[in-house]
Amino acid sequence: xxxxxxxxxxxxxxKRETATLKCYPIPRHDTVYWYQQGPGQDPQFxxxxxxxxxxxxxxxxxxxxxxxxxxxxxxLNMSSLELGDSALYFCASSLGGRYNTExxxxxxxxxxxx
Amino acid sequence: xxxxxxxxIHITVSEGASLELRCNYSYGATPYLxxxxxxxxxxxxxxxxxxxxxxxxxxIKGFExxxxxxxxxxxxxxxxxxxxxxxxxxxAVDGSNxxxxxFGAGTTVTVRA
Numbered sequence: 001x002x003x004x005x006x007x008x009x010x011x012x013x014x015k016r017e018t019a020t021l022k023c024y025p026i027p028r029h030d031t032v033y034w035y036q037q038g039p040g041q042d043p044q045f046x047x048x049x050x051x052x053x054x055x056x057x058x059x060x061x062x063x064x065x066x067x068x069x070x071x072x073x074x075x076l077n078m079s080s081l082e083l084g085d086s087a088l089y090f091c092a093s094s095l096g097g098r099y100n101t102e103x104x105x106x107x108x109x110x111x112x113x114x
Numbered sequence: 115x116x117x118x119x120x121x122x123i124h125i126t127v128s129e130g131a132s133l134e135l136r137c138n139y140s141y142g143a144t145p146y147l148x149x150x151x152x153x154x155x156x157x158x159x160x161x162x163x164x165x166x167x168x169x170x171x172x173x174i175k176g177f178e179x180x181x182x183x184x185x186x187x188x189x190x191x192x193x194x195x196x197x198x199x200x201x202x203x204x205x206a207v208d209g210s211n212x213x214x215x216x217f218g219a220g221t222t223v224t225v226r227a
Contacts, residue, residue: 033214042204042217043158056214090157105150107157 002026004093004106012112013081021076021109025093031055032074033103034066035090043090049074081113116141116209120218127195128226135190135221137179137205146208147188148215149179153201161203164188175199200225 005024013019025032031050035043036059045058049068060066063081068074072093078085088110094103117140127133139145146165150158162173169181179190188205202222206215 035215042219043215045214045216048214058214092158102160102163104160105158 004091004104006089006091006106006109008109009107010110010112012114014114015081015083017081017113019078019081019111021078021089021091021111023074023076023091023093023106025072025074025091026104029093029095029104030072031094031096031103032068032072033092033094034060034074034076035092035105037088037090037108038084039087041087046076078111083113086111086113116145116207116216118205118207118216118218120203120205120221122221123219124222124224126224126226129197130194133190133192133195133199133223135203135205135223137188137190137218138186139188139205139207140186141207141209143209144183147179147181148206148208149173149177149188149190150204150206150217151175151201152204152220158204161190195223195225197225197227199223 007022033048034046037043046060047066048056052068063079066076088108090108092103092105119138121136148163149161161177162171164171164181171179177192202220204220205218208215
């Protein structure tokens with residue numbers, strides 16, 4: 001069965017550079033969530049989208065922005081990268097924005113800022 | 115605000131022995147509760163979830179969890195651990211039915227032969 005696809009799997013950037021992470025949800029899923037998991041930390045909710053509109057916002061820095069496109073894939077744009085942005089970024093998707101189905105997580109993008 | 119506490123940072127258990135991972139939550143009403151497992155370098159896999167109804171929930175890989183409202187707990191159990199169960203386990207809570215999950219700090223499980 002198709003799963004949530006995240007690309008790239010690994011990304012190395014220098015401080016002050018920008019990065020774009022992509023998330024392709026499970027087909028027919030219309031809701032996407034982004035989480036950030038720092039080294040040795042638990043995942044922290046960043047932002048979510050339902051039907052291409054932002055549905056909720058968590059601890060996402062102002063340097064980050066995200067959107068969901070017409071094909072429901074989502075991109076997380078990160079600018080002025082800092083060393084502390086090094087983390088595993090998870091995307092999850094679900095259908096309906098509520099518990100019609102569970103949310104499935106991708107394998108994550110590991111971002112390293114040097 | 116919702117929050118989750120996993121008191122045990124690291125647990126070592128012998129293969130074939132039973133395992134119990136503790137999870138306590140803080141939320142005004144009955145939240146939605148989840149257990150996820152994360153193997154090294156991998157994503158999060160849902161083991162089981164509790165929304166309502168029977169307080170003993172069965173999950174994948176032989177895991178079960180029991181919701182105890184009086185103790186604000188949702189402990190995860192497995193009767194007989196396999197070496198492949200070595201991983202990090204996260205308890206998570208969602209109080210608003212929108213999958214804005216709050217995760218615990220995680221418990222790392224090591225399985226010894």
